[in-house]
Amino acid sequence: MLPYALYTARQVRELDRLTLQTLAIDGYTLMCKAGQAAFATVRTQWPKARRLSILCGPGNNGGDGYVLARLALAVGFEVRVLEWGPPERLPEAASQARKAWHEAGGKAHDDLHTALAGADLVVDALLGTGLQRPVSGLLAQWIEAINQSSCPVFALDVPSGLDADQGAVLGTAVKANLTLSFIALKPGLFTAEGQAHSGTVLWDGLGAPPEVYTALPPYAQRLDRQRLADFLTPRVxxxxxxxxxxxxxxxxxPGMSGAVRLCAEAAARAGAGLVSVATHPDHAALIAQACPELMSHGIVRSAELAPLLKRATVIAMGPGLGQDRWSRMLWEQALASHLPMVVDADALNLLAQQPIRRDSWILTPHPGEAARLLGETDARAVQAARFTAAERIAARYGGVCVLKGSGTLITDGPQRWLCSAGNPGMASGGMGDVLTGLITGLLAQGRRLTASACAGVCLHASAADQAAAAGMQGLLASDVLTQVRGVISGAALQSLRTPP
Structure with a gap:
């Protein structure tokens, strides 16, 4: 089982130092532990592999590769090692690892394509967490050759070219089938481009004692289906x-009735006691007919919205809202109510046009909306530094920011969470509307903002994973809704079995 604590590359270097100090060992001994863990992973994940191509870089990640090469060579594997960078510049521990590999009979290859040809497995030990700038030149060509090879790829610690903290690709990056993360999990493995490049993520703590981790607070916490039990309890x-x-x-x-209907039904499925809908008169009756549990009201004038606001506990604001005069009237009246609010879609665009700060709302932008909230050029600027963008939104607008996307992020500023559940099938219309409804439905039941956001994101992703069992392509937002009740029930039962 993977840990939930996530640490930045800088923090992991400190964890390494604390581990060496606590265990009273040197860097080469810890490197040997990493190489042994990597070789054990090769034998369990690719039991038929006998020909390894290992690409070793100029740092400690390369040293891990040399240890793996020596261990594989010792039991009769055919091992081809390619070296990037001058060996004399290797750190001390990595230099020891290279020397031990040579003394065991290892030899370096100088032609990449020859070394990759016929391999059963390619091992990426080029950069790890040591990346400081975008990959370019010959190293970029090496990485592209790895990605174009027909054999599986095993990355040590972090796929080379991937930002370990933010999950951005710096120039180009290895696309691994499996990544073995050492000492601690890095947040970049699970957000932005991280999941697409890391493949399956495994972890080995290399024997670091518990007191090492308690000495350093994690940068973020990972969320998955198992964590739902922390937020959901059975009803009395x-x-x-x-x-x-x-x-x-x-x-x-007009023309956007499906968005608000999905949102409202999701709030009901999340367990809200009552759900009302304030929408355009053109389709108020259609929404009530499609889902009779929803109390749907056609709104023309602000006076018609006032009694609904008076009865409400929380507001889900924005799905299918638009940005015309009618939309702005609803937005301004909702703001004037000062009710707790989950803000999405066009409500975020209206907020970006006239920024205000509130501590009682949850903002749920996708990268494009986040860029508008921050005044960035486009979504790519947000994706290059997702944690930073989410923190800036929370700082500027208050409350909690939920930055949607692969590895959705949640932050209230000081604290950060990352949801590693979910799947590519969720890239379809209406998914964000369902998420807004789930978060609002949980918030209505008395949970705090951060707990509602974390639970809603986790519930949404978990329900989508369950729905995707029948296939990711063609997965609809309404398919996710059908799974919500079962996921909540399972999590609530799990919380009963978990000792206090």
């Missing part, structure tokens, strides 16, 4: 709908 027998809040979903301009 005497519960009634008044205990679980009243959500008002506002949105649905």
């Amino acid at each position: 027998a005497s519960a009634h709908k008044g205990h679980f809040g009243h959500v008002l979903a506002i949105g649905g301009a």
Whole structure:
């Protein structure tokens, strides 16, 4: 089972130092532990592999590769090692590892294509967490050759070219089938381009004692389906709908009725006691007909929205809202209510046009919306530094920011969470509307902002993973809704079995 604590590359270097100090060992001994863990992974994950091509870089990541090469050579594997960078510049521990490999009979190859030809497995031990700038030149050509090879790729610690902290690709990056992370998990493995380049992620702590980790607070916490039990509890027998809040979903301009309907139904599926919809009169009746549990109201004038706001506990604002005069009227009146709010879609675009700060809302931008909130050029600027972007949004606008995408991030500023659940099938219309509804439905039941955001993101991704069992392509937002109740029930039962 993977740890939930995530540490930056800089923090991991400190964890390395603390491990050496606590265990009273030198760097080469710890490097040998990493090489042994890597070789054990080769034997369990690729049991038929006998021909290894190992690309070793100029740092300690390369040293891990040399240890793996020596161990494989000792039991009869055919091992081809390619060296990047001058050997005389290797750190002391990596230099020892290279020397031990040579003394065991190892020889370096100087032609990349010859070394890759016929391999059963390519091992990336080029850069690890030591990347300081975009990859270019011959090293970039090496990485592209790895990616174009037909055999599986095993990355040690972090795929070369991937930012260990933010998950951005710096120039180009290895696309691994499996990554073995040492000492601690790095956040970049799970967000932005991280999951696409890391493949399956495994972890080995290399014997670091528990006190090493308690000495250094994690940069972020990982969320997955197992963590839902931390946020959801079974209902008591005497519960009634008044205990679980009243959500008002506002949105649905002409032609966009589906967005607000998905949002409102998701709030109900998350367990809100009552859900009302304030939408355009053109389709208020259609929403009520499609889902009779929703109390749907057509709104023309602000006076018609006032009684709905008075009854509501929380607001889901933005799905299908638009940005015309009608949309702005609803937005301004919702703001004036000062109710807790989950803000999405066009409500975020309206907020970007006239920024204000509130501590009682959750903002749920995708990268494009985040760029507008921050005044960035485009979504690529956000994706290059996702944690930084989410923290800046929370600092500028207050409350909690949920930055959607592969490896959705949640932050209230001081604290950060990353959801490693979810799948590419979620790249379809309406998924964000469902997420907004789930978060709002959980918030209506009395949870704090951060807990509601974390639980909603985790619930959404877990339900999508369950729905994707029938296939990712063609996965619809409404398919996710059908799985929500089962996921919540399972998490609530798990919380009963978990000792306090």
